[in-house]
Amino acid sequence: MKAVHFGAGNIGRGFVGLLLDEAGYELTFADVSEALIDQLKAADSYTVHEVGDGGRDHVISGFKAINSNSEAEALTAAIAEADVVTCAVGPNTLKFIAPAIRKGIDARPAEADKLVVMACENAINATDGLKAFVLGDDAADVESKAVFANTAVDRIVPNQPEGMGLDVNVEPYYEWAIEEPAFGGNPPKIPGATFVPSLAPFIERKLFTVNTGHAATAYFGYGAGIEKISDVLADEALQAKIYAVLQETKSLLVAKYGFEPEVQEAYVRKILKRFANPELPDTVVRVGRSPLRKLSRHERFVGPAAELAERGMGSTALTEAMLGAMLFDVAEDPEAVQVGEILAGNEPEAAVSELTGLDASHPLFAQLVEVAREAKGTRTV
Ligand SMILES: NC(=O)c1ccc[n+]([C@@H]2O[C@H](COP(=O)([O-])OP(=O)(O)OC[C@H]3O[C@@H](n4cnc5c(N)ncnc54)[C@H](O)[C@@H]3O)[C@@H](O)[C@H]2O)c1
Ligand SMILES: O=P(O)(O)OC[C@@H](O)[C@@H](O)[C@H](O)[C@H](O)CO
Numbered sequence: 406m407k408a409v410h411f412g413a414g415n416i417g418r419g420f421v422g423l424l425l426d427e428a429g430y431e432l433t434f435a436d437v438s439e440a441l442i443d444q445l446k447a448a449d450s451y452t453v454h455e456v457g458d459g460g461r462d463h464v465i466s467g468f469k470a471i472n473s474n475s476e477a478e479a480l481t482a483a484i485a486e487a488d489v490v491t492c493a494v495g496p497n498t499l500k501f502i503a504p505a506i507r508k509g510i511d512a513r514p515a516e517a518d519k520l521v522v523m524a525c526e527n528a529i530n531a532t533d534g535l536k537a538f539v540l541g542d543d544a545a546d547v548e549s550k551a552v553f554a555n556t557a558v559d560r561i562v563p564n565q566p567e568g569m570g571l572d573v574n575v576e577p578y579y580e581w582a583i584e585e586p587a588f589g590g591n592p593p594k595i596p597g598a599t600f601v602p603s604l605a606p607f608i609e610r611k612l613f614t615v616n617t618g619h620a621a622t623a624y625f626g627y628g629a630g631i632e633k634i635s636d637v638l639a640d641e642a643l644q645a646k647i648y649a650v651l652q653e654t655k656s657l658l659v660a661k662y663g664f665e666p667e668v669q670e671a672y673v674r675k676i677l678k679r680f681a682n683p684e685l686p687d688t689v690v691r692v693g694r695s696p697l698r699k700l701s702r703h704e705r706f707v708g709p710a711a712e713l714a715e716r717g718m719g720s721t722a723l724t725e726a727m728l729g730a731m732l733f734d735v736a737e738d739p740e741a742v743q744v745g746e747i748l749a750g751n752e753p754e755a756a757v758s759e760l761t762g763l764d765a766s767h768p769l770f771a772q773l774v775e776v777a778r779e780a781k782g783t784r785t786v
Contacts, residue, residue: 406428406429406430406431406488406489406594407430407431407433407483407486407487407488407489408425408430408431408432408433408487408488408489408490408491409433409435409471409480409483409484409487409489409490409491409509410422410425410432410433410434410435410490410491410492410493411435411436411473411490411491411492411493411494411502411505412435412436412492412493412494412495412498413434413435413436413438413441413442413445413470414436414441414493414494415562415563415564415565415573416493416525416558416560416562417434417436417493418434418451418453418465418571418573419453419560419562419573419574419575420493420525420558420560420562420575420579420581421491421493421525421558421581422434422465422468423453423463423465424579424581424595424597424598425489425491425595426465426467426468427463427596427597428594428595428596428597429594430488430489431467431469432465432467432468432469433468433469433470433471433483433487434468434469434470434471435470435471435472435473435480435483435502435505436470436472436473437472437473437474439472439474439475442470442471442472444570444571445468445470445571446469446470448570448571449466450464450465450466450467451464451465451570451571451572451573452464452465452572452573453465453572453573453575454572454573454574454575455575455576455577456574456575456576456577456682456684456685457576457577457682457684457685458577459577460576460577460684461577469483471483473502473505477505477508480505480508480509481505481508481509481512482509482512483509484505484506484508484509484510484512484513484520485509485510485512485513485514487509487520488518488520488521488593489520489521489522489523489593490506490509490520490521490522490523491522491523491524491525492523492524492525492526492535493524493525493526493558494526495526495695496526496527496528496531496534496698497698499524499526499531499534499535499538500538502535503535503538503539503541504538506522506535506539507539507541507547510539510547510550510551511545511547513550513551515546515549515550517550519549519550519551519552520550520551520552521551521552521554521588521593522535522536522539522551522552522553522554523553523554523555523556523583524555524556525556525558525581526558527558527612527616528612528704529605529608529609529612529703529708530555530604530608531555531556532553532554532555532556533553533555535553536553539551539553552587552588553587554583554584554585554587554588555583555584555587555604555608556581556582556583556584556598556604557580557581557582557604557607557608557611557612558579558580558581558582559578559579559580559581559611559615560575560576560578560579560580561575561576561578561619561679561680561682561685561687562574562575562576563685563686563687563688563691564686564687564688564691565686566686574684574685574686576679576682576685578679579597580599580611581595581597581598581599582598582599582600582601582604582607582608582611583595583598583599583600583601583604584600584601584602584603584604585600585601585602586602586603606662606664609658609661609662609708610658610662610664610669610672612704612705612708613654613657613658613705613708613709614651614654614655614658614669614672614673614676615676615679616705617650617651617654617705617706617709617723617726618647618650618651618654618673618676618677618680619634619680619692620692620693620699620705620706620726620730621646621647621650621651621722621723621726621729622634622637622638622643622647622680622689622692623637623689623690623691623692623693623733624689624693624696624726624729624730624732624733625637625643625646625647625726625729626643626689627689627690627693627729627732627733627735628729628732629643631643631689632688632689632690633686633687633688633689634680634685634687634688634689634692635680635681635682635683635685635687637680637689638677638680638681639681644677646722646725646726647677647680648673648677649722650722650723650725650726651673651676651677652673652722653709653710653713653718653719653720653721653722653723654709654723655669655670655673656713656718657709657712657713657716657718660716660718661712690735690737690738693730693733693735693738693741694738694740695738695740696730696731696733696738696740696741696744697740697743697744697760698740699730700727700730700731700744700760700761701760701761701762702761702762702763706723706726706727706730707727707761707762707763707769709723710723710724710727710769711763711767711769713769714767714768714769714772715768717768720769720772721772724772724773724776727773727776728776728779728780730744731744731748731760731776731777731780731784732780732783732784734784734785734786736786742786744760745784745786747759747760748777748780748781748784749781749784753774753775753777753778753781754774754777756777756781757770757773757774757776757777760777761773
């Protein structure tokens with residue numbers, strides 16, 4: 406069995422690559438980073454270190470690496486022969502990897518088993534988005550040669566400290582949920598993954614609990630001048646604010662999907678414990694990265710807050726976290742700079758439309774206009 410994984414970064418090496426390796430796939434990483442690909446080509450193995458309670462080390466070896474910019478032919482050949490293609494490159498990068506996946510699919514013999522394509526990004530239905538780019542204007546016989554399945558991946562993999570090489574520190578916890586109906590009874594063999602009949606409850610529960618809570622932690626922490634995620638949780642007042650955010654998303658998830666309140670409460674508490682893992686060197690700057698994406702319409706804040714408003718339910722804790730996102734003025738983060746420019750260059754109403762994609766008639770809109778007004782008045786850069 407062969408797998409090609411796009412994006413040999415934190416989650417690529419520390420989670421998707423690990424589970425594919427453990428499932429017995431011959432693994433090829435594809436990435437645009439020349440330095441990273443050269444390191445992978447030169448290495449025989451790397452180690453995934455699970456840090457925190459119950460953590461252990463896993464050694465991954467026998468992988469190949471392809472520079473997806475300069476080794477296009479090798480990449481096409483690898484995809485043409487693969488059983489599985491996965492990616493973890495960021496939701497906004499799917500359009501850039503799609504042409505290479507399409508070339509590989511086109512090069513597959515008609516009689517080959519269908520290629521399984523799965524995006525492992527923090528976004529709802531990311532594989533559907535990737536599929537649309539792969540199909541493009543001329544779908545040809547793509548769907549007779551490939552099957553596309555949405556997935557939800559959960560494991561905190563921070564940026565790695567200097568000197569780690571290819572090794573990756575990760576938390577011990579993980580979950581990879583994959584929608585099963587796409588496979589017509591013949592799912593790929595990945596023992597570490599969980600196949601589910603419908604992904605929507607899983608991805609929304611994950612995105613609107615883990616990622617909403619994580620982003621709120623980052624923005625509240627950044628506002629308080631704290632660098633490390635676990636230190637934000639150690640501050641009782643900030644922990645209470647994060648908990649309040651997760652009570653709002655809990656009320657939505659319970660109302661929408663019928664989750665048992667106590668089950669969701671246990672999930673929330675487990676996640677807060679994961680964030681508080683002091684051995685995980687995770688930062689508010691990584692977790693808060695790309696605030697423009699995180700403030701967008703179907704993402705971790707506006708997604709649940711809009712649905713709560715539509716149901717006549719409150720979201721003041723969520724909107725306080727959104728204020729934090731608008732005040733996340735990290736100069737090295739291009740999206741943080743863009744948020745500042747949108748606030749500075751527009752009246753609050755227009756800024757909310759541009760940032761969140763919400764229409765002025767939406768029941769959440771007026772509340773967010775006040776948030777944008779405050780952010781505009783507070784932000785200096
Ligand atoms: N780190 C986590 O805790 C975590 C957990 C779950 C999901 N995710 C999701 O996984 C994705 C990647 O996150 P990450 O933390 O691993 O980021 P990362 O920056 O560590 O890794 C991304 C990798 O993609 C590569 N890349 C960028 N453009 C590319 C292209 N056109 N072709 C091939 N490779 C390309 C980069 O060079 C980099 O190595 C994101 O969608 C993120 O939300 C991350
Ligand atoms: O990757 P992002 O930018 O969408 O979100 C940052 C973190 O919340 C995220 O990477 C988590 O660590 C991960 O989603 C945990 O499963």
